[in-house]
Each structure stands twice: as C-alpha cells, then as structure tokens.
Amino acid sequence: MTAPDETGVRDGTAFSAGYGDWEPDEFVGNGEAVLAFIGDYFAGIRDLPVSPTVDPKTLSAKIDTEVPQVGEDFTAILKDTQSLIVPYLTHWNHPRFHAYFSNTGSLPGVLADTVSSALNVNAMLWKSSPAASALEKTVLRWMAGMLGIAPGNDGVLVNGASLATLYALTAARETVVGLDVRERGLTGYGRRLRLYTSDQAHSSVDKAAIVLGIGRENVVRVPADDGYSMRGAALAAAVQADLSAGHQPFAVVATAGTTAVAADDEIDAIADVCRQYFLWLHVDAAYGGFWRLAGSGAEAAADLSRADSVVANPHKVLYAPMEVTALYCRHRDALPNVFRLVPEYLRTSPDDGVVDYMNYSPQLGRSFRALKLWWIIRSFGVQGLANRLQRSIDMARWLRSAAGSDPDWQVPVDSTYPLVCLRYVPRGLRRRYEPAPVPLSRIASLNAGVLDAVNASGAAFLSHAVLRDGYVLRVSIGNIRTEPSDIEALWAQLRMSAEQVWDDQCAHQ
Ligand SMILES: Cc1ncc(COP(=O)(O)O)c(C=O)c1O
Numbered sequence: 001m002t003a004p005d006e007t008g009v010r011d012g013t014a015f016s017a018g019y020g021d022w023e024p025d026e027f028v029g030n031g032e033a034v035l036a037f038i039g040d041y042f043a044g045i046r047d048l049p050v051s052p053t054v055d056p057k058t059l060s061a062k063i064d065t066e067v068p069q070v071g072e073d074f075t076a077i078l079k080d081t082q083s084l085i086v087p088y089l090t091h092w093n094h095p096r097f098h099a100y101f102s103n104t105g106s107l108p109g110v111l112a113d114t115v116s117s118a119l120n121v122n123a124m125l126w127k128s129s130p131a132a133s134a135l136e137k138t139v140l141r142w143m144a145g146m147l148g149i150a151p152g153n154d155g156v157l158v159n160g161a162s163l164a165t166l167y168a169l170t171a172a173r174e175t176v177v178g179l180d181v182r183e184r185g186l187t188g189y190g191r192r193l194r195l196y197t198s199d200q201a202h203s204s205v206d207k208a209a210i211v212l213g214i215g216r217e218n219v220v221r222v223p224a225d226d227g228y229s230m231r232g233a234a235l236a237a238a239v240q241a242d243l244s245a246g247h248q249p250f251a252v253v254a255t256a257g258t259t260a261v262a263a264d265d266e267i268d269a270i271a272d273v274c275r276q277y278f279l280w281l282h283v284d285a286a287y288g289g290f291w292r293l294a295g296s297g298a299e300a301a302a303d304l305s306r307a308d309s310v311v312a313n314p315h316k317v318l319y320a321p322m323e324v325t326a327l328y329c330r331h332r333d334a335l336p337n338v339f340r341l342v343p344e345y346l347r348t349s350p351d352d353g354v355v356d357y358m359n360y361s362p363q364l365g366r367s368f369r370a371l372k373l374w375w376i377i378r379s380f381g382v383q384g385l386a387n388r389l390q391r392s393i394d395m396a397r398w399l400r401s402a403a404g405s406d407p408d409w410q411v412p413v414d415s416t417y418p419l420v421c422l423r424y425v426p427r428g429l430r431r432r433y434e435p436a437p438v439p440l441s442r443i444a445s446l447n448a449g450v451l452d453a454v455n456a457s458g459a460a461f462l463s464h465a466v467l468r469d470g471y472v473l474r475v476s477i478g479n480i481r482t483e484p485s486d487i488e489a490l491w492a493q494l495r496m497s498a499e500q501v502w503d504d505q506c507a508h509q
Contacts, residue, residue, distance in 0.1 A: 020071045030074050037078060038110065041086065042093070045481070049458025050097050051090040059088055090461060095481040096490060099463035101259075101287050101419075104480040105321030108379040112372035113321055121368040124358040127348045129368070133355055136370040142377055143326050147289050147312055148304055154329045154336075156360035157369040161286035161311045162204035164327035165253065167361050168309035169195065169208045171334040172251040172280035182338055186213050194242045196220045197253040198230035198265055202284060205253045218247075228261050228413065228467075230254060232269025239277050251280040256302050257288025260465035260474075262419035264288060264302050271306040283307040286325070290317040291417055293382065294389035300416035308334075318385060319480050320376055324369045327361075335360045392418040392477045395487045399475060402491050408498070412469055421465065421472040423447050424498040428506075444471035446501065453497035460490045 022030060062084055091097060093104050105113075123132040140155035158164050174182055179189055193214050197205045199221040209219045222238050224230050239249050252274055254265040267283060274281040283304055289312025292301030304310050309329045314320040329335050340359040348356070358364050380388070396418035403409040408426040415421075424447055429438055444466070451464050451473055463474050473494075477487065 033078060045091060045094055048091055050094045050461040051455055052088045053456055054088050095479050095486045096460040097479055098475045098477060099461050101316045102476040102478040103316050104319050106319035106376055106480055108375040109319060109321045109372040112375040116368040116371045119368060123366045123368055124364050125346060125348055125356045126354040132368045132370060133357060135374055136357060137355055139370045139373040140326060144328060146293055149310060149328050150305060154332055156327050156357055158325050158327055158361055159323040161313050161325050162207060164311035164325050165204050165284060166208040166211055167327060168282045169212060169251055171329060171338050174338045175331060175334050176250045176280050191246060191248040192218050194218050194220055194247045194249045195251050196222055196235055196238055198222050198224045200224045200228050200258040200260060201253055201255050202259050228258060228263035230265040232266050232273050235270055236273045249277060249279055251282060253282045253284055256283055256285040257417055261413045261421055262415040262417040267302040280308045282309045284311055286311055286313040287316050291389055293386040294393055296393050314373055318376060320372050388480060395484055396420050396477045399487050399491060412467060412472060418477040420475040423472045424450055426502055440470040447471045447473055449501040450498045453501050454493055459493045
C-alpha cells in the first residue's frame, strides 16, 4: 500500500500519493476559491451562451481522460471545472433559459446543498437524523399549506416527480385493489388493472406502469378537450367502457400544468368520477402546484385537497436546486403500508412524533433535502416567493400579447402559467397556399429551423412541442434572474431568427 505522504515522480510526472482529503486549513482555502467561483459564475451568467455548440466527440475527447492513479492538486481540478465543464453546459440558471420547465437554483438553495453535503446526514430513520427528519416534517407542512393540502397528510421528499408518481401508484394499487402484490407478487390475477390519464400526461405515468407491471397497454390515455384538459365526462366514459369489458380500473393521474402547454385537467369533476368508481386520484402538480402562490395563479388554481396523492416540484418552481420533490398522500399509512420493511439492524423503539422517512418510499439512504427548502422558504418568505412567481406570469403575459398581435405569429393556446406556446407562420408562407391552410409539415420545418437558430445563437434556449394543430415553440419563464428586458430581447431574437430562416428557406427553393 502507498504511504499517504509518499511523493515522487512517476512516468515523468510529479505526484503526491496522499489519501485525497484536505486538511482543515486547505479546506477553507479551497472553499473560498469555490465560493468565489460560484459567485463569479452567477455574476457573469448573463454573458455566457445559454447553451453550447459542441459536438459530442469533441467534448468526450476533452473530458474522457484516464482515471488518475494519484491525487491531483485542487487548483488544477477547479481550473478544469472552469475550462472543461462550465463552457459546455446548458445553463439552467441563465435568465434566458426557457426550455422544458425553466427553473433556477437560488443562492440560499445552493449554499444549503453545500451544508447538507458537509453534514452528510442520512435521513432514513428519525434516530439516524433527528433534526433532518423533524425539518422534513416542517417543510412538508409548510408546503402543504402553500398547495392547499391538509397539514395532516402523509408526505415525503423524494428526488423527482417521476419517482413520486411511481410510489403513489404503488400505494394506490395496494390500497384500492387489495391484491397484496407486496407479499404475493403479480401472480394469479385474471383481470387487467387499468390506469387512466390524459393524452397530454407526462411520460412518467407510462414509466410507472412499466415498473409496476401494469403495462403500457393498460394505461388508458383519455383524449383531452380542445383546451388540452382531461374532462370528467371523458374519463367516466373510458372507465365505464373498461368495466363493461371486464377490466379492473384502479387509479387516475390528473395533471395540474401539463408538459406541452401547461393546461389543467378538470380536477374537481375527475375527483367526482374517482369517488363514484372507487378510484385513486393522483394529481401530478409537478409544475402546476406552486404557481397558486402568485395572486393570478391562485385565482385559477385547481383544488388539490380531494386528491388521494399529489406531487409538486420545488425544483421546478420554488427555486430549489435539483433534486427535490414533495409527495403527499391523504390516506395515513398508505405509503408505509406498502414500503415499510424494517430489518433488524434498523429497528428503533417507537416514540411519539417520530417519523422514519425510509418507510415512505423504497429509498433507504436519503440526503438532507429539507435543508435547502428551509433556507429558501425562510430567505424569500411565502410573500417573496409569490412576488417572484407573479413576475414570471406577468412577463409571459407580455410575450403572449406581443406575439399574439404580430400578424406573422400565432399563439395557439393560452395558459394561466408562464408558459408561452407560439409559432411563426409568416404572411408570405400563408399566401403561397391560400386558400388552403399551410401544411403542418411545412410549419414544423420552418419553426424547427427557428428553434435551432435561436438555440445556436446562444442568446436564448427554447424547446418545442407538437400540438394537435402542429408544431410550437415553447417559452417557459421561471428563472429567478429573468427580467422584462430579457423577454423583450428574446422576442427580438425570435423575430430576427425567424425572418432569417424564412429568407434562407425561400432562397433554397
Ligand atoms: C407534468 C410533469 N410531470 C412530471 C415530470 C417529471 O418530473 P421530474 O423530472 O421531477 O421527474 C415533468 C417533467 O417535466 C412534467 O412536466
């Protein structure tokens, strides 16, 4: 074995074979350098391209080095992080990042994650992490209040909405169908278990069905209405048809804030259908949950209190760095009934007020996710969060109105959330096809070109969706540093890129 202090020259390179951890004073020095690095990163973020243009082979050639056999100096590691990693990232923290559902790691959240790593708490049992477990309870109660969910609901912090939905549906199957899959497995049940969700729901619902052994064929995709919202009546018809066919309906996943256009399903009417047919209602409020904090979001917000389980993502909306999601369940013990399994080495004596969070999901070792939420909510206050969220909603309204009043652009769908779907259909293109409508494929190729041009410019980063009436560019506004001037600049960039792509396409026809 190499002695920790052995140094020398190997293959012509000086090395120190230390064990790699730092002495306290070294840590403080390196920590100061890291804080300066983070400070500079945020201070200069506006000057970075939102997304890099680099081909995968070139990037891999830069990064994919041989594993180091001996420890390296941290100065070199930090320098390489600056030169090899940061320039080749897509910057989710950038004020003109508008793809997917844009979000930001706020600074209290960034530092809380550092402290959480330093404390290295494993929040599996109350005993293994008393203050972390107590804090998880508290932030879950705080956020339940923000979401309009009763404080007595069971809750747990997990890593993302996809897994939260999987855990909720596991509890749903165990509670509603009484199959005891937990003990007996999937053997011997003749009827098909059916799960309902809209044709707009997130792919995580299908993934949950895959993992649970329900199968994608048994995920009934109920057609949403013209506003991309699943209606109670359409759901009831699908359930009724399945009952007539001898299937076994067990759960519904409704969405508050769908992925493509941020629509809300008709949650109240859906809850009525669920009650009528004894179905578990899981609401995917991963995106839509917390916007109700903003004044205008509150007016439109769906009531989540009737759901059997709800998922909402602080890492999408509440400025929490990845990864943290809140899962709530109205039925006390439905989650522990399916996930509680306590081997001897984890047994502790029960005590009042104790929550062992390892019982609420399959995850045993759990990081201290509650700390960043505690820091963020205390730093902003609920009112501060509400004001921030309202700003995003206001900026989205401005963009929707600007694009909606430009004759070369369409805003085919509205949303109460700060997600703007728009497409470029210039008058010149429409004239070519009149009186027939422009083919959807032609609109798609033009707008895909606009998307590529905007993203390649580095000035902004967008994503897209394909709606029933064709391709749209999606502009999600949710970054904490986005200012009205960014949205004005984005609108100018969109128009400029669109005209260039259109001119190019005309020139090559
Ligand atoms: C509506 C909706 N639900 C669930 C998810 C999955 O979220 P996560 O990345 O936290 O698993 C997404 C992701 O964008 C989403 O849009």
